[in-house]
Structure formats: C-alpha cells, structure tokens
Amino acid sequence: MNLQVLIAPDRRAPLPAPLIVVEDVAKRFVDGRTGRVTAALEHLSFAIREGEFVCLLGPSDCGKSSVLDLLCGFEQPTEGRIVVEGGPVGEPGPDRGIVFQEALLFPWLSVFDNITFAPRLAGVPAALYRPRAARLIALMGLDGFENHAPYELSGGMRQRVAIARAWISEPRILLMDEPFGALDAQTRLAMQEQLLIAREATGATVLFVTHDIEEALFLADRILVLSGRPGRVAREIAVPFGRPRHYEALLTDARFGRLKRQIVEELRAG
Amino acid sequence: MNLQVLIAPDRRAPLPAPLIVVEDVAKRFVDGRTGRVTAALEHLSFAIREGEFVCLLGPSDCGKSSVLDLLCGFEQPTEGRIVVEGGPVGEPGPDRGIVFQEALLFPWLSVFDNITFAPRLAGVPAALYRPRAARLIALMGLDGFENHAPYELSGGMRQRVAIARAWISEPRILLMDEPFGALDAQTRLAMQEQLLIAREATGATVLFVTHDIEEALFLADRILVLSGRPGRVAREIAVPFGRPRHYEALLTDARFGRLKRQIVEELRAG
C-alpha cells in the first residue's frame, strides 16, 4: 500500500508566498422564503502558503464546509475578501481537487468511470490515466469493483471512490471535507499515509477539514481551530513534528498529548 | 446536556432471551444487468439478547450496513435464517428505531417536522411529542434550527436530526449505522453519553455499527468484530466494564488499552 500514486516533480517553492488569503470573511445564509439569517462564518481570516498542509478543525456546524464552498467559488462571501493564487476565486477545475463531505459520485458511471472522469473530460489519453487509475483503485481497496455502480457500494467505498476521483488529476490545491470520516481506523490510517506521500511528491497545497484532533495533528503543518458557529479562527497551532511522520512514534511523543489536550480545551471553550 | 430524554420504566427482563438471532446468513448481491455476484456476508451468525448493547465493528465494506438492512427486512438473506422477537423479520416500524448511515431526512420537512415525523404519523397528540421533541432538539444542539430545512443544515447537523428522529419514539430496538460518524469528538462524546442514559432508562436493545474501536468499547456490552468482506463474525468480545461508564476513567483502565490493541490486531488480521 506504499505506492507513490501522484508522481510529479517537487514544485514546492523555496520561499512560499500565500496561495490562499481569507480576509475578514463573513458568510450568512438568508432563507429565500422567510428571510431568516443564519450566520455560518464571521470575521474569518487566515492565509495558506503554497505547499502548506493546513487542517481546519472545529465542532460540527461551525462553518467548515462553508469555508470550502467559498474557496471553490460555489458561494460568495457576504463580507470580506478571498484571494486564491493572487486573484479572485475562479471556477474550480481539476487542478483544484475537491473532496466533498458527501461522495457525490455520478450514479450513471461505474467506479472506474467515476474515478477517471476528470482526465477523460480533459482529453487525457487513456494510456496515461489508465495506469494511474489502476494504482488508485488498488490503493483505495477497490479492486474488483471497477465495474460496480455507485449504488452497489458501501458508504466507505463511495467515499474512497470520491477521493480517488479528486486525486487522479494530481491537483496543485487539494480541498478535502472530512474525506476519511466514514472509514475504519485502519483504512483511514493507510489513506492518511498515502495522502502525505502523495503530497510530498507533488508539493500540493492542502486544506483538510476534519473533526478528528489526532488526524489533524498527524497530517497538518498548521491547524486552524475554528470556534463554534459562527465560525472564526479561535486558534492557530503550528504542528511541531517533522516529516515523514509515523503514527506510532507520534503517539508516544509528549508534545502530541499536550497539543491534543490544548485543542480539546480550546474546542470545549469555543 | 444530561437530560433524560426517553423516560420509560425499566423493561429489562431478569433472564433475557435472544431477541435477534442470525443463523448462518449469507447475503450476495446480484447485478441485474451483468449477473455479477458480490458477496457481502457469508456464514454470519450471532444472537442478541433483549436489553443488550451490541456493537458491530469491522472494516469498511465488510457488510455492516447489509446486516442492518437484513434485520430491518429491507433485504432478504440469500442463505440462512433471521429471527427477530421470535418470528420472521417484519416491516420495521417506530418501535424499531433505525439510524441509517446517511441521514435520509425528508427534504420537504423542517427540522422539527422531521424529528416529530413518526409520532405525528402515529397520531400521538402534539402535547405529548412536543416536549420530547424540544428536549431532543436541545440535546442535539439544534436550538434555533427547528424551522430550518434539511438543505440548510451542515452534515453533522443532518445526522443529529436523523438520530433525534429515530429516538423520539423510544424504540425497544435501536439499530444505528455509524450514527456519530460525522460528529466532532466533543459532540460525539455527549451523544454517546446520552445514548447510554436513554438506554438505561428504556432498556432498549441496541445494535450499533461503528468503525471506531474506542466508541465500541465505551458503549457496548459485547462487540462483534466482523472480518473483511465477505463479513462474518471473526471475534466476539464481551466488554468487561461496568455501568455507568466514564470516558476519562476508561482511558486509564489497563483493560481498555489491552482490548483495543486486541481488536486492532484482529482487524488487521481479518
């Protein structure tokens, strides 16, 4: 399971500039019929440098998914400004890999066709995407399910297909919304390790939403802890561990337990 | 958050008889067009006594959701026999509370109407279900969202509404498929505690699917560890902790760590 799926030269810049800037953003949803306002985010500010791995951690409904929607350009901020790659947020494309909280597979496509959707659309030759797809299918434990329809999959399988579908294009920016939420501990660990390996290879910038503190500590360069709704950055934590990381080693690291407790308290307070 | 939601006399029998019996069950799915067979379960056998709290633990796609579908009568076993409450599996009703892996809320109903769906259908007077619904809404942290539509909720909120919707009828049997999967650690812990309290009060029999070993150890009387696909019971573990349980206490309990490691190994082997 230690395949290097996404093979590309290390593009990590020597002096990384902010790739994503979120400045004093508020997002309020107005119900079309009643006019009722739900504030999801208020005064949210953060920046992500190129090549950084940032985890967004926060309680349920604090606005994590809303942040991703804003960064993808699916929603517009009610207030504030968002800059991605030096400009306004454009339409997302396969260079920005997105894993939604739901799998959102195309029900009319097989597992294989779902995974290869983006390269096929982009006209990438089959000779190029086929081996990549095969490796991802093996990696995701989907062997033998290539021709299954999405409705024939288990919940966790669907999520894995969605991950493979986003990864196959080797995106420079990865936005992932609780991608490993429906996976058991072992599968999840394998996925986490693969994600780190792939990131190492491509130098992709990752914004990773999770509600699992240990996961955030294992993966991230930096953790943004959001407050409860309406979300804003309650705390920013630089993760001190070097890379590559090993889960077993981390568990015995004193800083790991301390940071975890710190975050738990932060979350409890927010 | 320590409300006793489901108030009912303790119906736990002194000598509990098996309420659910699964005997050598196989479940294979046949693709309607290609005839391709996917074996989800093979030689699955277990029994659950009345009032028991059993966790179903297993890797992704080992057939956990399929087991619930069989117990609900939504699917028929390809082989083997299932007995629920002494008879064949009947249509599920509100006396059997089910929380699906997906929230499956009714999109045309508000949060409140989703939660009170079953009692309203059953003709329970509003005076009776309203206070129960109010307590559940508070418990689930949904205050102020009573009139929101499901599509205005976050992923975790949707799951909490689905849980409230199943709990409001105080079911004698609770079948839950990774109900707390999309929740952050803190919310999840609160939910787990509430589930135990409610169960204590009603004496409900619970079958709880999870991929989280600690969750299983915290909640269950007994854990059924399933093998990888096709699933069968690889191991049965009686959880030795007394009740009421406290998470902090468990974490320091030596048996907790040992059991956890045991299960991890079991899963890795399966």
Next chain:
Amino acid sequence: MSRLSLLHRALLGAASVLLMLFVWEAASRLSLVDTLLVPPPSEILATAADLMRDGYRQTPLRDHLLLSLARSLAGFGAAIVIGIPLGIAMGMAPVLGALVDPFVQFLRPLPKLALIPLVVLWFGIGETSKILLIYLSTVLTIVVGAAAAVSQIRRQQLRAARALGARGFTMFRFVILPAILPDLFVTVRLAFGIGWTTLIAAEMIASEAGLGWMVVNAGAYLRTDVVMLGIVLLGATGYGLDLALVGLQRWATPWAGRS
C-alpha cells in the same frame, strides 16, 4: 443551475416577444408574409377591439375566454384530483399498475377528436362532455407522470419512511406525495398544455362559444383575423397559466435540486 427572479424572466420574455411582434408587423407591411392567412398584429389588434366592443357571434370576447378557461380548469382540476392519487397508487402497487396500465396507455395517445362521437353517445352534448374530453386528455398524462415519478423516488428514502411507520395512506400522503411534488409540477405543466390543446376538440361538441370554438368557426369562414386573435389568446392564456404554475412550483418546492 442558477435561477433568475420571476420579474427578471418576465422582462426578458416581454422584450423578446415585442421584438417578434415588430418583425411580424414589418414583414406584413413589406408584404413578406401573406396577410390574408397571417394578418399583421395591427389588424389582429383592431379585430380584438372590434370583438371586445361587439362580441363574436353575440358573445363578448371576454366570455369566450372565460368559458374556455372554466371548461379547461374544471377538466384539469378533476384530472389532478383523480390522476395524482391514481398514478401514485399505480406506482406504489405494481400489480394494480400492471392491470390498469394497458387502459391508460391505450387511451392516452388516442386522438381526442376520434373520441368525440363516443363521448357524445355516453355523456351527451352538454358541458359534461366538453369537460370530460379535457379531463380525459390530461388525466392520463398525469397518471403516467405520477406513476413514473413514484418509481424514481430513492429507495433509501422510502425505507427511512417505512422505518418511521409510514404505510399505505400515510406513506402516500406524507412521503410519496411530497417526494414527487417537484416532478408532479412538471407533469402538471405538461398535462395542462395538453388539456389546453384539447380545447378545440372539446368545443367542437355543440358549442357556440369558447376560444377553441371561435378559432374553428372563424377558420371555416376564412376569418383569419379572428383565428389569429384566438390563437394569440389561447397561447397567451396558456403561457400565463404556465407562469403561474412555475411560480407556484418555486414557492411550494424550495428544496427541489437541493435534497
């Protein structure tokens, strides 16, 4: 896809209609179209003024319109009230569906003109027959649309409903009906178009008023100005009713596309 506000839609629509009318009038003036068969908008307008003042065959223009509307809405209302439950029942109970389906599918594509003698034989020449013909032409479409919509509800959603105790009527009323509501609106819009189309056939039964009758009658005498006026009124009324249905749909099914 993104939505325009209804006002915005209406303005854009009005603009494109005005442009079309302008082109039509210009084409007539330049003799690019035959004005005997296709009178220009100005002449149609004059005829409209005429008929509003004097009526067409003793009946004021407004009454022709109202009578046709009343007939359609009666037939259409009955079709909704009967067609939706029947369609849902056929969708919910496949055996019932299989038994009734041949009749529905047999009758549905039948030209309603061909049914006129039978309708008269069994239901006479009064309003009943006219309304019945409109009813027949819409109810079958609604039945098919409703039954098809039922078969597209997510199974998991239905399982969730069953697990919460929904059965038979409660399943129909509280789960299936709302679940197919967005689809039903489409079906009802399509069915309404069909019903309105049938107006002419319906008003061939011993009518002396109504837009459909007016169009046929005027056509027999080459009163193409009246025919065109009738067509414009039929089309515009149909369009107006469709707009109303779309507005109702937006209001009634805010979750469509977001469930």
Next chain:
Amino acid sequence: MSRLSLLHRALLGAASVLLMLFVWEAASRLSLVDTLLVPPPSEILATAADLMRDGYRQTPLRDHLLLSLARSLAGFGAAIVIGIPLGIAMGMAPVLGALVDPFVQFLRPLPKLALIPLVVLWFGIGETSKILLIYLSTVLTIVVGAAAAVSQIRRQQLRAARALGARGFTMFRFVILPAILPDLFVTVRLAFGIGWTTLIAAEMIASEAGLGWMVVNAGAYLRTDVVMLGIVLLGATGYGLDLALVGLQRWATPWAGRS
C-alpha cells in the same frame, strides 16, 4: 417501489384487456351498447380481416399503420434530437431560457388544428407539413420537460462536476444529459402520447392514407367499424411504443431511484 418484470406486467395487462374485451362483446350482444356507433370486438375483428385483405381506400391496412408510424416517428425523432439539447440549454442558461420561454410556452398549448393553415401556407401540403405538425406538438413538451429536469438536478452534484472540470458542452454531455435521463424518459413518454394524439390533425392535411386519416374519413361515411378499428390500432400502437420506451428506460437507467 418494487418492480415487476416486464413479462409479468405484460401478462397482467393482457388479462385485464381480455376481460375488458369480453365485457364489451357481451354488452354488445345484450344490446347494452349501441352497435351502430360502438361495434362489438367481433365486428371490428371482421373489419380488420377485411381491410387486411382488401385495404382501405386502395391502401392495405398495414400501410396505413406504417405510414402513420413513419410520420410520427419522423416528427418525434426530430423533436427528440432538437428538443432535448434546446431544453437543456434553456435550463443551463437561464437568460436564454427567459428569452425563448415565451415562444415555447405560447406555442405549446396551442391546438394544433388551429395551426394547420399556417403550416400549409409555409410548408405546403406534403409530408413535411404533417411531420412538422407532429414535431411541433412534441418538441415543445420535450423542451419544457428537459429544461425542468435540469433545474431539478442536485446543485451539489453539479458542483462536483464543475470541480472536475465539466464546462459547457462537456457539462451538457457527460453530466446533465445522464443526470436527467430518468426524467427525460418520462418526458419523452408523455411527449410521444401527445405526438400520437396529433396524428389526426396532421393527417387532415390533404392526406389519403394513414390511421388518423382513416378514422376521420371513415367517420364521414359512418363506417364506425373502421373508425373503431382505427382507434384500436392507434391505441394499441401507442401502448406498444410506450412499453418499448419503458423497457428502454429500465435498461438505460438502472440507477433511477437509487442515486
């Protein structure tokens, strides 16, 4: 809801049709229905045998049927090929939709009989006009159905597609079209019913063959046996085509209700 196999459906349907035919024949023999206007099945069968041998107005019965089928399928095929992309485009681009909508909604509910003079004026009395009339009556329904289906696709699904690079044509071809396929089948079934209904109107344009023409022509001579035979053939063919569409739908959209 659970599905019956197509064979099972067909058997149940056949049983209920046979029962109906039996009741009809019995009612005729007992003089409960007027046999002049409603000849019994046995007489219709005799007429069918007659017309198969000698033809109706020099044209074999089979050719009437085939001609009508060819006309409908041509109009209908054109309607599908043009209506689906147009409807989807209107659904995808709301401004386009708002501009075109008035014409679609105006034309859609227009009785096709009323359009015959215009169609004849612009397209003559040949096959073009007949096919055009059937085309017109179906394409607008398909456009509306397709546009409405687009607006019901889950937004999140479209977002996922956009995130994977689907835009414009690729969005249309690889996402929207398959996403609305189950709905499209329903729309097409409903539209086909409408197109078949229009056959009579279409074959009123200077025809000398075709089922619709046969029904109208025989009516003028009180040949109710031929009229009834025509009705039965029209209905049965419509039913058969609908069955074929349902079969195709099941085969083509196995995910319907399970996405």
Next chain:
Amino acid sequence: AQQGTRPSVVRIGYLTAPRAWVIGKHDRAFETALGAPVEWILFPSGGPALQLLAAGKLDFAIFGSTPIAAGLSRGLPIQILGSPEVVATSERLVVRPEITQIKQLEGKRIAVAPSSTMAFALEAVIRINRLDPAKIKRLPLGQPETIAAWKRGDIDGTYINGPFWGDLLGSGGRQLLVSGDLQPHGFFFWNSAVVRTDFAQRFPETVVTWLRTVQAQFDRYRADPEGVARTLAEDFGAPFEAVRDTLAGLSYPTFQEQLSPKYWGRTATASGAPFLKALSDTADFLAETGEIKRGGIPASFGPFVNYGLLNRAFPA
C-alpha cells in the same frame, strides 16, 4: 410559364364526401385531357378548402356555396366557374316522429353541422316559415356526434346529409323537408367550381379544358349512375348504397344550363341572376350571424364569376 402555355402540374381539390365528377380521378381522365400531371388534394370540408386556396396550394376545387361566399368576402383571390352540383335531396331535415309540422320546430333542439350549407338551409327554413329564430335551439354538431346525440334523445331533429340520415330515418325519424324544397323560395345550395385567379389568368386554356372535362364526368354519371357509384364506392371504401344515395341527392345541371338566366346568366347583370343573388343572400346571412364582416361583402358577386372562360368553354 408564359400566358397560354401549359401548367407543369394541376392541383385539384375535392371533398371527402363522394362526388360524381371525381370519377375522373379513377381513370386519369383529367391528366389525359389537360396534358399535365394532376395532384388530387382531399379536404374534409369547405373551411380547409378556403385555407388551401388562400395558401396557394390548390388551383381548382368544387365545394359549397357558403364557404365560397365567405371566402370572397375576405378577398380570397378565386373565381367562380358555375355550380355543377346543386343540393336537392342529399341534405334533409329529419326530426322526431312526433314533430309533424315545421311550426313545431319552435322550442326544439336541432343539430346541424357548423359552417355547412345545411346550417344556412336551416336558417332559410326558419325564415321562409316565419319561425321565431330565438325559439329554436341550433346545436352545431358533427354528423357522427349527431347520430350519437339522437340516440340519447339529446336532440329533437337535425339538418343532415347522407349517408347519415339513412340511420335516422330507419330508426323512426321523420323527414320534414329536403334542401331542394327551398328552391322555389329562392334559396339555393350548391357546390361551385372555383379556380385561383392567378391560375385562370396564366392558363385560361387549361381552365377551359378543365371545365369541359368536369362536364364530361357528370355526363358519364348521368349515363351510368350505378356504375359510377360502384366505382367510387370501391375507391372510397364506402358502402355502395351510401355513395349511390349521396350522389343521387344532388342535381347536376349542365354548364349550358347553368349559364341560363335560371342560374348565373351569361354576363354579370345588375339585377343579378338567381345564383348571384343567392350568393349575396348567403353573405348577408353570414354577416348577420357575425361570421363575416359586412364591410367585406362585395356589392355584387358578378365580377367574381369568370363569365369569359365559361362562355369560351360552353358557347351559347
């Protein structure tokens, strides 16, 4: 094509109902005579015929005087070429047996096919017998529907053409009168031959030949009514008796007769020949009921009759 040359195709419209002259379609008599291919175009009633003519899809047609009066009042560019078929017994007023006198029609419900010569004939009956038009409920109803309504007892009578009256008379209906009975009162109902004006201008010779050919067909019918009826019945897939009776229900004055002062005369006179006057009466009646605009009715229909070509085809 230049004036005087032959048209590349001649388009002839004919009614769904059986007509004697259509026997010429059966043996291609028109093709032979005209020396040009002929397209036979079927239309179900006068209204569609007007539309086909207006759209320029027909060159010749023979159909009812009522729609022709309406079409001319709308400025339809056609010319009248006589009246080879005059309604005699083919259209009849049939009522319930208890109605024995025309006066009893008051308070009754009479079905009549809308915008047909019969609708006009019913009005003539009312006028001739000084009935109160307000007291007679006239129901516009197609013929098969009329049969159905009769069987239900929804109507008390109908002015109807063959073969439909056959069944009504067979089931106890009483025939009060036929259209021919109205002729002494100056009410004529007939089918005119018409030609598109521009066609007549471009191909006068063809019009002349066509007229003679039409006359030849009627002559054939007169010589052998049964044989023509049989051939037509086979062609039309209609019962022989129905065709025979329908054909026999019309009278067929020759063109020579039509050009006599009893019908059209040989020139457009100011006083108006009976048929010209009947055409004006028809138009007036239509204007009265609101079907056509009074302003559109020509002072005389004389200018719309192509006396020139008629005289050339059938010199006195």
